[in-house]
Structure formats: structure tokens, C-alpha cells
Amino acid sequence: MSEQGRVAPARRRGLADEVADSIREAIFAGTYAPGAQLREVELSGALDVSRGPVREALLRLEREGLVRSAWHRGTTVTTLSPEDVAELDSLRGALEELAVRQVIAHASDDDLASVDKAADLMDRAADAHGMVRCDIAFHDAVFAAARHQRLAEAWEAIRCQVHLFLLTRIGRSTEGYLACIPEEHRQLVAALRARDAGAALELFAAHRRHAVEVVTAPA
Amino acid sequence: MSEQGRVAPARRRGLADEVADSIREAIFAGTYAPGAQLREVELSGALDVSRGPVREALLRLEREGLVRSAWHRGTTVTTLSPEDVAELDSLRGALEELAVRQVIAHASDDDLASVDKAADLMDRAADAHGMVRCDIAFHDAVFAAARHQRLAEAWEAIRCQVHLFLLTRIGRSTEGYLACIPEEHRQLVAALRARDAGAALELFAAHRRHAVEVVTAPA
DNA sequence: CGATGTACCAATGTTAACAATACGACAAGG
DNA sequence: CCTTGTCGTATTGTTAACATTGGTACATCG
Numbered sequence: 263m264s265e266q267g268r269v270a271p272a273r274r275r276g277l278a279d280e281v282a283d284s285i286r287e288a289i290f291a292g293t294y295a296p297g298a299q300l301r302e303v304e305l306s307g308a309l310d311v312s313r314g315p316v317r318e319a320l321l322r323l324e325r326e327g328l329v330r331s332a333w334h335r336g337t338t339v340t341t342l343s344p345e346d347v348a349e350l351d352s353l354r355g356a357l358e359e360l361a362v363r364q365v366i367a368h369a370s371d372d373d374l375a376s377v378d379k380a381a382d383l384m385d386r387a388a389d390a391h392g393m394v395r396c397d398i399a400f401h402d403a404v405f406a407a408a409r410h411q412r413l414a415e416a417w418e419a420i421r422c423q424v425h426l427f428l429l430t431r432i433g434r435s436t437e438g439y440l441a442c443i444p445e446e447h448r449q450l451v452a453a454l455r456a457r458d459a460g461a462a463l464e465l466f467a468a469h470r471r472h473a474v475e476v477v478t479a480p481a
Numbered sequence: 482m483s484e485q486g487r488v489a490p491a492r493r494r495g496l497a498d499e500v501a502d503s504i505r506e507a508i509f510a511g512t513y514a515p516g517a518q519l520r521e522v523e524l525s526g527a528l529d530v531s532r533g534p535v536r537e538a539l540l541r542l543e544r545e546g547l548v549r550s551a552w553h554r555g556t557t558v559t560t561l562s563p564e565d566v567a568e569l570d571s572l573r574g575a576l577e578e579l580a581v582r583q584v585i586a587h588a589s590d591d592d593l594a595s596v597d598k599a600a601d602l603m604d605r606a607a608d609a610h611g612m613v614r615c616d617i618a619f620h621d622a623v624f625a626a627a628r629h630q631r632l633a634e635a636w637e638a639i640r641c642q643v644h645l646f647l648l649t650r651i652g653r654s655t656e657g658y659l660a661c662i663p664e665e666h667r668q669l670v671a672a673l674r675a676r677d678a679g680a681a682l683e684l685f686a687a688h689r690r691h692a693v694e695v696v697t698a699p700a
Numbered sequence: 701c702g703a704t705g706t707a708c709c710a711a712t713g714t715t716a717a718c719a720a721t722a723c724g725a726c727a728a729g730g
Numbered sequence: 731c732c733t734t735g736t737c738g739t740a741t742t743g744t745t746a747a748c749a750t751t752g753g754t755a756c757a758t759c760g
Binding site for chain 2: 710711712721
């Protein structure tokens with residue numbers, strides 16, 4: 263699917279990156295619940311790495327908003343209050359609005375094909391957790407298609423928090439989610455392909471609204 | 482000016498934060514020009530600190546977009562290409578639009594007073610560098626008045642880059658800048674105080690346009 | 701003479717030990 | 731009984747030494 267021309271970036275990653283990935287996965291898997299403390303010695307022991315890379319990984323996760331840390335007070339997994347959800351939603355809205363405009367203005371056919379593929383992958387999602395993963399992947403594809411480095415970075419800064427948010431969403435009600443979401447995303451793709459800014463913006467806004475309603479409505 | 486009620490956060494900062502501040506200031510002062518390499522040993526020697534905090538500081542500066550680093554290839558001061566400037570402008574626009582809406586919707590009188598004060602401080606700016614500092618401080622105040630933690634963080638992620646951008650602007654022409662900018666910001670404050678979303682949005686957009694034009698227009 | 705392989709060096713990545721700090725428990729005093 | 735001061739411990743902040751890697755200059759070969 264559109265090999266981009268170049269062969270491969272071939273950049274080797276550092277240990278800190280892999281540690282960050284491990285911790286991130288552990289959090290999403292539920293090993294570390296929101297509010298739990300992430301002790302450096304414990305992590306370094308479990309991952310068989312020194313505290314240096316762990317420390318660097320935690321700093322990266324903090325950049326992603328997945329954890330929060332205070333001086334000499336350790337690092338804890340982020341807990342999302344209702345206010346946090348509201349912030350996440352409004353900021354995500356601002357970023358997605360720019361992304362949609364950029365996609366409609368500059369995205370190539372290959373970029374749109376990637377978005378399409380991400381939407382298709384949703385049909386194959388086994389459980390709710392997998393669906394959330396696909397959901398995030400879809401929006402990743404949209405931001406990638408926007409071809410806007412800094413916008414993508416801004417999305418990455420809240421991406422994991424949105425993931426966390428969707429995780430609490432499926433905790434509330436898995437019913438409508440698995441069935442409706444794939445179709446909902448297919449409509450987003452269609453609007454993007456049609457280069458219809460107005461329709462796409464409205465659909466993305468509705469998409470976000472649905473997610474927020476599920477979490478906030480039932481006390 | 483509005484003590485917020487609480488006495489003081491009283492949180493002590495780590496060494497890494499201070500190191501980050503020092504390096505940041507050095508970059509803005511021109512000690513390290515864009516593209517220059519930031520060697521860990523050199524910095525740790527100059528600041529009389531170990532490489533640990535320096536490493537952590539560089540990671541933080543990378544989060545702020547002030548430097549870029551690759552694995553085993555060191556850290557360099559960010560250089561802004563024309564495309565980067567375009568990205569910065571559009572993303573900043575998206576963030577400021579949300580900020581303006583938030584300010585108009587939720588900002589307290591104290592918040593607006595802070596913005597006002599930031600605008601007044603511009604009259605006392607001695608040179609162009611000081612003016613740039615005030616310019617950034619003004620927008621800091623706006624984002625602070627928005628009372629939106631994550632939005633403020635998103636702004637911080639490009640704040641230093643905008644600072645860098647404004648620095649290249651005054652490199653092009655200092656003439657109009659020193660004279661017009663204070664008045665321009667006063668109009669922004671007025672629109673914010675009037676809670677006039679349409680006018681404020683347009684004025685902020687024009688404000689950004691002016692800055693970009695100076696840098697991009699004269700080849 | 702150009703291309704290629706190699707060895708060196710400088711800089712970063714990683715590790716482990718040392719120092720400083722926040723939190724909790726417990727005892728003394730009002 | 732509540733407040734306050736002190737101590738101990740667990741955890742983070744910091745440091746310095748070791749390991750690994752990328753770049754470069756140079757020698758060698760075609």
C-alpha cells in the first residue's frame with residue numbers, strides 16, 4: 263500500500279523507547295490502574311533495565327499525558343476527571359478541525375487510502391479493547407494524512423489520554439460501541455474523500471459528541 | 482493582583498528544570514544558534530552539573546520543540562524552515578481560536594486583568610528582544626486566562642518555536658514592530674474584554690498574519 | 701585516481717552507587 | 731484528644747564510570 267518511495271527509515275531506537283512502549287502497554291492492559299504509582303526501581307527490575315532508561319521513559323510518558331510526576335514525589339498514572347474529559351474533548355476538537363482542513367486541502371490519494379484501510383481494520387476487531395485500538399489508529403491515520411508534523415505531535419500529546427478515555431467509555435457500555443463505530447468511521451472517510459469540509463467537520467464533531475455522551479451522561 | 486486565594490504552591494523544582502531554563506535562555510540570547518550542536522559534556526561542564534540533569538533538560542527542551550535529537554547523534558538547536566513557519570502558524574491559529582473562545586466564555590476579571598497587564602508591559606520594553614519577550618508573555622497570559630490545562634500545554638509545546646520565529650522576524654525588520662505591536666495587542670485585549678468572539682478571532686488572525694508576512698514576504 | 705574497507709575518536713547510551721527528600725509512624729507536650 | 735516535633739524508611743534526584751555507536755580520516759585495493 264503505497265511504499266512512499268524510500269526503502270526504510272532504518273533508525274535504531276534506544277532502550278528508553280522500548281521501555282516506554284512496555285509501560286504504556288502495561289497501563290492500557292490494566293496492569294497499572296489510573297492513580298497507581300510507578301516506582302522506578304520496580305519497573306527497572308521488572309524490565310531488567312537500569313533506572314536511567316526508565317526515568318527517560320517516564321518523562322516521555324509524561325509528555326504523552328499518560329502519567330504525571332512531581333518532584334521527589336514519584337510518578338502516577340493519570341486519572342481523568344470530568345473536567346479533564348471536557349478539556350480533552352475541546353482540544354481534540356480544535357486539533358481535528360485543523361487536521362480535517364489540512365487533509366481536504368493537501369492529502370494525497372495514498373494518505374486517504376491509509377485512512378480507508380484503518381477504517382476497514384475495525385471490522386476485524388475481536389473485542390472492545392481491540393476496537394479502541396483501531397479507533398485510535400484511525401485518528402492517527404487522519405492526523406498522518408494531514409501532513410503536518412507539529413499537529414501530529416500535538417495529537418500525540420493527548421492521544422494516550424484519549425485512549426484512556428475510550429477505555430473508560432467501553433467500561434460504561436460496550437453495546438452500541440462495537441456495532442456503530444465502524445460505520446461511523448466509514449462515513450468520516452467518505453466525507454474526507456469527497457473533500458467536503460463542512461460535512462466532514464460536522465461528522466467528526468458528532469463522532470466526538472457520541473463518545474463524550476456515553477461517559478458523562480450516566481452518572 | 483488577584484492572589485488566587487491559596488498562599489503558594491511551594492513546590493521546589495529539580496536541577497533539571499534550572500538547567501533547562503539556562504539552556505533555553507542561552508539559545509534565545511544567541512549563544513547557541515539554530516543548527517548548533519548541544520553536547521552534553523560541554524553543557525554539564527559549563528553549568529557545573531552532571532550529565533543526568535542535562536540529559537533530562539534536553540528532553541524537556543525537545544518537548545518544547547526548541548531542539549531536536551536523534552539516537553546516538555546528539556541534540557541540535559531547531560532550525561525553522563518556511564514549511565515549519567507555516568505549520569507553526571496554522572497550529573498556533575487552531576490553538577488560539579480555542580483559547581479565545583474559552584477566554585470569552587469562562588475567563589474571570591482577574592484573568593483579563595493579567596492579560597491587560599501583559600499588554601501594558603510592552604510599553605516598557607527597551608529593545609526588540611525585550612519586546613519579543615513581552616509578546617510571548619502576552620500570549621502566555623491569554624492561554625492562562627483560558628483556564629484550560631491541556632491547551633496551555635499544547636501552547637507550551639510550540640511557544641519556544643514561536644519565540645524563535647519572532648526572533649527571526651525582528652532580524653528582518655525592527656521598524657514597524659516596536660511601534661505597532663503594543664497598540665495591536667491593546668486591540669486584542671479590548672476585543673477580549675468586550676467578549677466579542679467574532680472581532681477577537683479576526684484580530685488574532687490578523688495579528689498572526691502580520692508576523693508571518695514580515696518573515697516570508699522579503700525573500 | 702576513485703572506491704572501499706578499517707581503525708580511531710568523540711559523543712551518546714547505559715549502568716550502578718551515593719545523596720537528598722517526602723511521607724508515615726510514633727512519642728512528647730499542650 | 732489533638733497538635734507538634736522527631737525519626738526512620740522508602741523512593742527519587744544526582745553523580746561518575748563503563749559500554750556502545752556514529753562519524754571521519756586514512757590507508758589500501760581495484
